[in-house]
Structure formats: structure tokens, C-alpha cells
Amino acid sequence: MFSESEFIMIVGAGPTGLTLARELQRHGVPFRIVEKSAAPFTGSRGKGIQPRTQEVLDDLGLIGAFRATGSDYPELLIHLPDGSAMRRRMDPVVEPTPQAPYPNILMVPQWQTCALLAEGVPVELGVGLTGLAQLDEGVRVTLDTGEVVVARYVVGADGGQSTVRKLLGVPFEGSTHETERLMIADVRIDGLDRANWHVWPSENSFRLGLCPLPGTDDFQLTAPPSDLPIPELVSSVDPALRVTHVGWTSHFRANIRMVSRYRVGDVFLAGDAAHVHSPAGGQGLNTGIQDAYNLGWKLSTGIDALLDTYEAERLPVAADVLGISTRLHRRHVDGDEDAMTRDDPALRQLSLNYRGGPLACEHRPEPGAVRAGDRAPGAPCGDATIFDLLRGPHATLLAFDWAGDLPAATDRLAVHRVVDPAALDAYGVSTPTLMLVRPDNYVGCATTDMADISAYCKELGL
Known part of the structure; x- marks a missing residue:
């Protein structure tokens, strides 16, 4: 301390x-x-x-x-050279679940x-x-x-x-790739709807992208390096578009x-x-x-x-x-x-984990879907959710279907018995199990023996 x-x-x-x-x-x-x-x-x-x-x-x-x-990210509206347009999403929209609410x-x-x-x-x-x-x-x-x-x-x-x-x-x-450059700028434009991310492709790549930025009147402009001033660059893809303001501008190189x-x-x-x-x-x-x-x-x-x-x-x-x-x-x-x-x-980045790392202590001979080192997923837990139990700077001991004694909670360690079947299912738990979740909400220790939890808490200074 x-x-x-x-x-x-x-x-x-x-x-x-x-x-x-x-x-x-x-x-x-x-x-x-x-x-x-x-x-x-x-x-x-x-x-x-x-x-x-x-x-x-x-x-x-x-x-x-x-x-x-x-x-949310808007749908792409791709303005094709022949004057037509096509729509597509960069990635599919996924419905929230208790395990992944965002x-x-x-x-x-x-x-x-x-x-x-x-x-x-x-x-x-x-x-x-x-x-x-x-x-x-x-x-x-x-x-x-x-x-x-x-x-x-x-x-x-x-x-x-x-x-x-x-x-x-x-x-x-x-490495730095000097020839692979991109211009980025925050601009305001009259005559362009804000419901889509507008893209004008070129033969091999693209000429211009204009993405509406939420909570502002700006679009983020992206384009290959150009000798044209930004207003002329924008009007070159559509003469009806008028740039009224150019703010922050940066020239990115692949680094x-x-x-x-x-x-x-x-x-x-x-x-x-x-x-x-x-x-x-x-x-x-x-x-x-x-x-x-x-x-x-x-x-x-x-x-x-x-x-x-x-x-x-x-x-x-x-x-x-x-x-x-x-x-x-x-x-x-x-x-x-x-x-x-x-x-x-x-x-x-939901699948990033620390399995096999120095703080991942998996003591179960047959671990379930969620193992030591994994992100602790959300799940219903009575009138709350697992995320509600984890929220805050403390570590959290989740005692799944556990009838034995538990340590006393402190300001650095929250302790919760979890019996909700949906939570047991989300964590792949079928027998009484203890999981110590670190303050950054990754499972640190997973075990069926309280002695393992006590040793792990000592290691973390809890």
C-alpha cells in the first residue's frame, strides 16, 4: 500500500x-x-x-x-462510379444478451x-x-x-x-510504411445526410469516406493523400456537397x-x-x-x-x-x-483472455466453458446480474451452488452465493464451484476447494 x-x-x-x-x-x-x-x-x-x-x-x-x-455505427452507403449506390454493413448487428449486454x-x-x-x-x-x-x-x-x-x-x-x-x-x-498514408479530418458539410457512412470508391481502393460523428455536426473525412484542398476534394465526388468548416486534420502513415x-x-x-x-x-x-x-x-x-x-x-x-x-x-x-x-x-475483444498466464489458476480437472483467465460474462442473478455484483474496484468471490462456509466480505472482496440456474449455465457450472473474479473482471481462480481461494486472495493482497 x-x-x-x-x-x-x-x-x-x-x-x-x-x-x-x-x-x-x-x-x-x-x-x-x-x-x-x-x-x-x-x-x-x-x-x-x-x-x-x-x-x-x-x-x-x-x-x-x-x-x-x-x-451505433451507421450503414455504409457506397456511391458507385456509374451513379448508382449500394448499401452494406461493416459488421452484423448483434442482439444484446445477459452474457454480452453491449x-x-x-x-x-x-x-x-x-x-x-x-x-x-x-x-x-x-x-x-x-x-x-x-x-x-x-x-x-x-x-x-x-x-x-x-x-x-x-x-x-x-x-x-x-x-x-x-x-x-x-x-x-x-515498421513504418511511408507510402501507405491516409488523410483524416473533421469537417462540416451541407447537402449530405447523416444517416449513413458515405463512401466513394476508386478503381483499386477508395477516393473518399465521410462518416457522421454522433453528438456533433461533423463528419470524419478519410481519403488518400491529395493535393486538392479538402473542399475541392469533397466537391470532386459530388459537386452538390459544400464544406462549411474544416477542423482537426491529421495525416496518418502506416506505423x-x-x-x-x-x-x-x-x-x-x-x-x-x-x-x-x-x-x-x-x-x-x-x-x-x-x-x-x-x-x-x-x-x-x-x-x-x-x-x-x-x-x-x-x-x-x-x-x-x-x-x-x-x-x-x-x-x-x-x-x-x-x-x-x-x-x-x-x-x-470479448474473447481476449489470460488463460495459462501467471494469474490464471484453474484447479478443476474438468473445467466448464468459463475458465480461469477468461472474461467473467454477464448473467441473470436473482433480481440483479453478475455484472451488478462485479461492478466496482473490488475482487468478487462467486460461490456457485455452494453450501459451505465463505469468507467475510471486505471493502476489497465482495462475496456472493449464486444459485440462479441461468448464471450457473452461463458459467458452465454443474457442481458446487468457487470463482474468484479479479478487480478487472477476469476469472482469476476457479476451484472446488476453499483453500485455493484463500491462497489466491493472499497472492492478490486481498
């Missing part, structure tokens, strides 16, 4: 850093979060919130605000994601980091204001050009990289500081938020062996996700007919 003089320094106030700040807040861990930019980010950038990330937001108490602000991707402009995450978080804008020095316990941090402080831990969530990563000397392995280390001493890397992706498939922002979700509760314990599991769990996930987004990117580059299709269930 932390003394009164100790705190965690978060560098970078994007979605990853802000999620981590919220996690530390609810665990009662002191922190500072600094952001070298003088003002909050204003662009749409990563706009897709995947189902698993929506479950994280539910746990943080933010899902209502995000769903009120965002919207099964579809939610569109929220990144600036809005940051704004919602930042509510109540004391971000220090216009403050960058210039120096790091590892101490026997803690890190000496030099800020560009001239201030020098000692933090117990430092987390670099400062993006693909991460100063923290560079100061650590951690290589950013991968596909990741680190081989997530921890160096008392410094950690997360989000784009640890892995950068093609925007294809909407994986980067989501993976960063889930880095923070994994790391936050572990930092709150201050247990060194537990902190080592952050890299062991998240590095393989990032590698897998990087492979998925890269394959989708290659479809765009190669001009595949199905380049816009997003029907791979892995993109929803």
Missing part, C-alpha cells in the same frame, strides 16, 4: 492515461497526471468503442454517459471519449516530462516546468512518440510497432506508448484502455510480483491485436473487395 508521501505519476492524458487515473481514483491511490499539450485533444481520431471496452466503462460507472453521447461497437469521437473520462480528473495541462532516474524505490521525475519530484511509480501513456519510452531506451520494434518490455524497474508503458496500430478495425484505443484497466488495480496493491504480471498478460494481447489490425490494413492497401468488412468476432 502507499504512504501519505507516495504517488503515481501518469504521463499523458489520452484515453489510456485517463482510464488509469480513474482506476487509481476509485482505489484511493494518490496520483498526478500530466499532459504536455496545453489544451485537451479536439479530434475524432479513434472513434470505435468495442464491446469489451464498453464493459470496462460499465464497471467504471460511465457506460450511461458514453451511450447517451455515442451511437455486443456492438459504439461510435464516440475520441475528443468526447477523453472529455468523459476526464470529468473529475485533475489533469495538469501544459506539463511535460524531460527526465527519469530510477531510485532504489521509486523514480525521480523532472518536468519541463523545472519541478523535480519522486514518484513511487511512473506510467508512460504518452503516445506513439512516447518520451517515457525513449528515456527508458526501450526499442519500438516494427505498426510494439515494445518487447512493458516494465522497466518502477516505470510502465501503456497504450500507444507500448503499441501502435493501423486504425483498421478500431483496436488501438481499446487496447490502451484495457492496458490501463489491467494495470490500475495491480498498481494499487504495490505488490511487486503482481506488477510483473502486467507485462506477462498484456504483451501477448497487444501482439495478437496488432496482427489483427495489420491484416485488416493490408486488405485496404491491396484493394480487397471486402476491405471494409468487420465481421471477425475477435474485433469485439
Whole structure:
């Protein structure tokens, strides 16, 4: 645990850093979060919130605000060169179930994601980091204001050009494809309906995409690099369209990289500081938020062996996700007919798991569908749901059809007997079973012996 003089320094106030700040807040861990930019980010950038990330937001108490602000992805309206049009969806619409109450991707402009995450978080804008020095316990941090402080831990969530990563000397392995570029901009347009994501294809790829951004009057424009000014580029596909405003603009180049280390001493890397992706498939922002979700509760314990599991769990996930987004990117580059299709269930990130990892303790000789290391699914549970029981910063002991003694609940461990047949079915439980669900709502320990739970709780500092 932390003394009164100790705190965690978060560098970078994007979605990853802000999620981590919220996690530390609810665990009662002191922190500072600094952001070298003088003002909050204003662009749409990563706009897709995947189902698993929506479950994280539910746990943080933010899902209502995000769903009120965002919207489902609209249907594509593809304007063909002969003047006709065709409609298609990027991915099928899935009906919510108790196991997966948020099964579809939610569109929220990144600036809005940051704004919602930042509510109540004391971000220090216009403050960058210039120096790091590892101490026997803690890190000496030099800020560009001239201030020098000692933090117990430092987390670099400062993006693909991460100063923290560079100061650590951690290589950013991968490649940059200079010829594979994309222009992205937030624009306002007269004469274009907002019910569809409009796409104008070219012979081998596409000329222009205009996606309506919920809660705004803007469209997110995507196009190959062009010498034409944005208003002329838009009117070149349809002279009836008039651009009335051009806001945030960025030129993306295919930069596909990741680190081989997530921890160096008392410094950690997360989000784009640890892995950068093609925007294809909407994986980067989501993976960063889930880095923070994994790391936050572990930092709150201050247990060194537990902190080592952050890299062991998240590095393989990032590698897998990087492979998925890269394959989708290659479809765009190669001009595949199905380049816009997003029907791979892995993109929803509900199947990501830590099976076989250092915190996955499966003690049953014949485990069911849900095993140690898996995401804890939702399910009806009397007058509530399993998600209701899990919500909050605590770990949760789910005692399925258990008649024996149980430990007393504490502020760090909730304890619930579960007898609802629908919940037993959702978790694949047919005999009395104990499952210890971690604070990030993955099953940590699954067993039929209370001694296993007691040992696991000790490991987690519960």
C-alpha cells in the first residue's frame, strides 16, 4: 500500500492515461497526471468503442454517459462510379444478451471519449516530462516546468512518440510504411445526410469516406493523400456537397510497432506508448484502455510480483491485436473487395483472455466453458446480474451452488452465493464451484476447494 508521501505519476492524458487515473481514483491511490499539450485533444481520431471496452466503462460507472453521447455505427452507403449506390454493413448487428449486454461497437469521437473520462480528473495541462532516474524505490521525475519530484511509480501513456519510452531506451520494434498514408479530418458539410457512412470508391481502393460523428455536426473525412484542398476534394465526388468548416486534420502513415518490455524497474508503458496500430478495425484505443484497466488495480496493491504480471498478460494481447489490425490494413492497401468488412468476432475483444498466464489458476480437472483467465460474462442473478455484483474496484468471490462456509466480505472482496440456474449455465457450472473474479473482471481462480481461494486472495493482497 502507499504512504501519505507516495504517488503515481501518469504521463499523458489520452484515453489510456485517463482510464488509469480513474482506476487509481476509485482505489484511493494518490496520483498526478500530466499532459504536455496545453489544451485537451479536439479530434475524432479513434472513434470505435468495442464491446469489451464498453464493459470496462460499465464497471467504471460511465457506460450511461458514453451511450447517451455515442451511437451505433451507421450503414455504409457506397456511391458507385456509374451513379448508382449500394448499401452494406461493416459488421452484423448483434442482439444484446445477459452474457454480452453491449455486443456492438459504439461510435464516440475520441475528443468526447477523453472529455468523459476526464470529468473529475485533475489533469495538469501544459506539463511535460524531460527526465527519469530510477531510485532504489521509486523514480525521480523532472518536468519541463523545472519541478523535480519522486514518484513511487511512473506510467508512460504518452503516445506513439512516447518520451517515457525513449528515456527508458526501450526499442519500438516494427515498421513504418511511408507510402501507405491516409488523410483524416473533421469537417462540416451541407447537402449530405447523416444517416449513413458515405463512401466513394476508386478503381483499386477508395477516393473518399465521410462518416457522421454522433453528438456533433461533423463528419470524419478519410481519403488518400491529395493535393486538392479538402473542399475541392469533397466537391470532386459530388459537386452538390459544400464544406462549411474544416477542423482537426491529421495525416496518418502506416506505423505498426510494439515494445518487447512493458516494465522497466518502477516505470510502465501503456497504450500507444507500448503499441501502435493501423486504425483498421478500431483496436488501438481499446487496447490502451484495457492496458490501463489491467494495470490500475495491480498498481494499487504495490505488490511487486503482481506488477510483473502486467507485462506477462498484456504483451501477448497487444501482439495478437496488432496482427489483427495489420491484416485488416493490408486488405485496404491491396484493394480487397471486402476491405471494409468487420465481421471477425475477435474485433469485439470479448474473447481476449489470460488463460495459462501467471494469474490464471484453474484447479478443476474438468473445467466448464468459463475458465480461469477468461472474461467473467454477464448473467441473470436473482433480481440483479453478475455484472451488478462485479461492478466496482473490488475482487468478487462467486460461490456457485455452494453450501459451505465463505469468507467475510471486505471493502476489497465482495462475496456472493449464486444459485440462479441461468448464471450457473452461463458459467458452465454443474457442481458446487468457487470463482474468484479479479478487480478487472477476469476469472482469476476457479476451484472446488476453499483453500485455493484463500491462497489466491493472499497472492492478490486481498
